Amino acid sequence: MNATSTIRKRNPRGRGSDLREEVISAAIALIDETGDSTVSLRGVARRAGVSAPSLYAHFANLAELTDAVLASSFEQLRDEVHEAIKSQTDPARALAAAGAAYIQFGWDHRARYRLMFAASGYSPDAVASFTLVASTIDACVKSGASESVDPRADAFLVWVAMHGMATLEKPGRDDLRRLGPLDRPAISQEMIRRLARLR
Amino acid sequence: MNATSTIRKRNPRGRGSDLREEVISAAIALIDETGDSTVSLRGVARRAGVSAPSLYAHFANLAELTDAVLASSFEQLRDEVHEAIKSQTDPARALAAAGAAYIQFGWDHRARYRLMFAASGYSPDAVASFTLVASTIDACVKSGASESVDPRADAFLVWVAMHGMATLEKPGRDDLRRLGPLDRPAISQEMIRRLARLR
DNA sequence: TGTACATCAGTGAACGCGCGTTCACTGATGTAC
DNA sequence: TGTACATCAGTGAACGCGCGTTCACTGATGTAC
Numbered sequence: 389m390n391a392t393s394t395i396r397k398r399n400p401r402g403r404g405s406d407l408r409e410e411v412i413s414a415a416i417a418l419i420d421e422t423g424d425s426t427v428s429l430r431g432v433a434r435r436a437g438v439s440a441p442s443l444y445a446h447f448a449n450l451a452e453l454t455d456a457v458l459a460s461s462f463e464q465l466r467d468e469v470h471e472a473i474k475s476q477t478d479p480a481r482a483l484a485a486a487g488a489a490y491i492q493f494g495w496d497h498r499a500r501y502r503l504m505f506a507a508s509g510y511s512p513d514a515v516a517s518f519t520l521v522a523s524t525i526d527a528c529v530k531s532g533a534s535e536s537v538d539p540r541a542d543a544f545l546v547w548v549a550m551h552g553m554a555t556l557e558k559p560g561r562d563d564l565r566r567l568g569p570l571d572r573p574a575i576s577q578e579m580i581r582r583l584a585r586l587r
Numbered sequence: 588m589n590a591t592s593t594i595r596k597r598n599p600r601g602r603g604s605d606l607r608e609e610v611i612s613a614a615i616a617l618i619d620e621t622g623d624s625t626v627s628l629r630g631v632a633r634r635a636g637v638s639a640p641s642l643y644a645h646f647a648n649l650a651e652l653t654d655a656v657l658a659s660s661f662e663q664l665r666d667e668v669h670e671a672i673k674s675q676t677d678p679a680r681a682l683a684a685a686g687a688a689y690i691q692f693g694w695d696h697r698a699r700y701r702l703m704f705a706a707s708g709y710s711p712d713a714v715a716s717f718t719l720v721a722s723t724i725d726a727c728v729k730s731g732a733s734e735s736v737d738p739r740a741d742a743f744l745v746w747v748a749m750h751g752m753a754t755l756e757k758p759g760r761d762d763l764r765r766l767g768p769l770d771r772p773a774i775s776q777e778m779i780r781r782l783a784r785l786r
Numbered sequence: 787t788g789t790a791c792a793t794c795a796g797t798g799a800a801c802g803c804g805c806g807t808t809c810a811c812t813g814a815t816g817t818a819c
Numbered sequence: 820t821g822t823a824c825a826t827c828a829g830t831g832a833a834c835g836c837g838c839g840t841t842c843a844c845t846g847a848t849g850t851a852c
Contacts, residue, residue, distance in 0.1 A: 398794095398795055398796065398847080399795065399796095400795095400848090401793080401794060401795080401847085401848060401849060402794085402849090403795095404794065404795050404796085407795080407796090426625075428837080428838065428839085429838080429839060429840085430837070430838065430839075431837095431838095438795095438796075438797095439796070439797050439798075440797095440838095440839080440840085441796080441797070441798085441840080441841080441842090442795080442796055442797075444840075444841085445795075445796080449839075449840080450838095450839065450840095502701075502705060505754070505756055506701060506756070507756075544774070545748075545774070545777065545778055545781075548748065548751040548752055548755065548774075548778070549744075549747060549748045549751055549778070550751070551751040551754065551755070552747040552748055552749070552750040552751025552752070552754070553747055553751070555704070555750065555751070555754050556747065556750070557704060557705070557706075557709075575743070575744065575747075578744065579744055579747070579748070579782065582744075582781040582782055582784075583778065583781055583782070585781075597814080597827095597828055597829065598828065598829090599815090599828095600814085600815060600816060600826080600827060600828080601816090601827085602828095603827065603828050603829085606828080606829090627804080627805065627806085628805080628806060628807085629804070629805065629806075630804095630805095637828095637829075637830095638829070638830050638831075639805095639806080639807085639830095640807080640808080640809090640829080640830070640831085641828080641829055641830075643807075643808085644828075644829080648806080648807080649805095649806065649807095
């Protein structure tokens with residue numbers, strides 16, 4: 389019985405493991421809404437409309453729950469970047485779209501993004517989204533859009549720059565607005581253009 | 588009486604306010620050593636070799652203590668970047684040195700750096716270190732080393748890239764090592780060269 | 787078709803812990819006489 | 820020079836809180852007979 393939680397029907401028999409996904413979603417919603425990247429097991433349980441001990445049927449402890457949140461978040465980031473790339477046929481446009489999607493994820497879910505990259509070890513899905521950028525730059529080189537001589541190294545430069553933009557907090561983004569000629573998508577496109585050596 | 592704290596002599600009469608600086612230093616040491624950016628008032632007091640209530644003579648509450656830590660950290664960052672710039676006469680070299688110093692600060696004090704830029708509002712000293720970069724790029728343009736047409740906008744690009752490098756966590760830095768031809772200082776110099784449009 | 791029961795999803799109470807903060811205090815020391 | 824005392828730096832005990840985790844349990848429900 390809690391003010392912030394909705395009344396929840398217990399899962400039907402055999403579907404008890406559904407709670408696992410519900411809990412991960414609750415944790416994600418909590419982080420995204422509060423902007424606080426520290427999750428408490430009790431808080432997540434409250435949000436999911438379930439008692440705290442219930443979580444122990446699905447996660448050994450709080451650390452395992454946060455790991456699940458991170459894995460799910462990296463997957464989401466990778467998917468959103470992948471979607472952006474797929475939406476474009478021209479490789480240079482695909483690269484710009486990838487960068488924009490990456491930054492957008494960081495801005496839309498800033499606490500979560502911070503949590504993802506504050507972790508001591510990245511999930512393989514972190515590497516996956518970098519690899520997507522790298523292969524898009526490869527495509528640019530092949531199509532003649534980029535004159536990069538070391539696409540993988542340049543992909544790293546691009547990724548670092550996108551990471552820098554993604555972790556920009558609000559005051560920095562306000563500076564950005566005051567910059568005049570270069571607006572937000574222009575900023576990231578210009579960085580990409582110079583770092584990926586687009587023509 | 589605590590295991591982790593040294594025995595501390597009380598400050599002489601009239602020098603009671605010295606504890607304020609001692610506490611800030613203790614907090615900084617704690618964050619840098621543990622790599623944990625959340626400080627507890629009791630933990631800091633322990634580290635300073637003093638009882639928890641003692642801090643209330645110098646800080647109204649925990650938030651005010653963290654604010655003091657942030658202010659001191661931004662000052663340190665600004666000073667270190669400033670020193671790096673002063674150490675070079677050639678503007679292009681000064682810019683490279685500034686970038687390297689900035690990144691080094693982030694890597695040497697990763698938890699603290701994270702805390703500094705996770706805060707909702709930056710201190711004026713955050714802006715100060717950006718301004719230093721901007722004026723160095725101005726100098727590059729004047730000396731003919733940069734062909735930037737909008738030095739302030741390009742300074743922003745450079746700052747974002749440095750910020751991206753500074754927030755790179757260990758796994759990302761390991762990737763960096765595997766990159767081959769480009770080592771760490773080469774990476775940041777190359778980013779600066781392309782973003783600040785150096786010749 | 788009816789019913790006993792094993793299984794399953796989930797709970798309530800309790801634990802010890804470290805936290806931020808308040809409060810009334812203690813004891814050393816510089817100063818006034 | 821000696822001493823009383825105000826001032827100052829700092830303390831110990833206590834508070835209520837939310838936390839992670841453990842434990843013995845409850846009550847609904849699909850299934851076997």
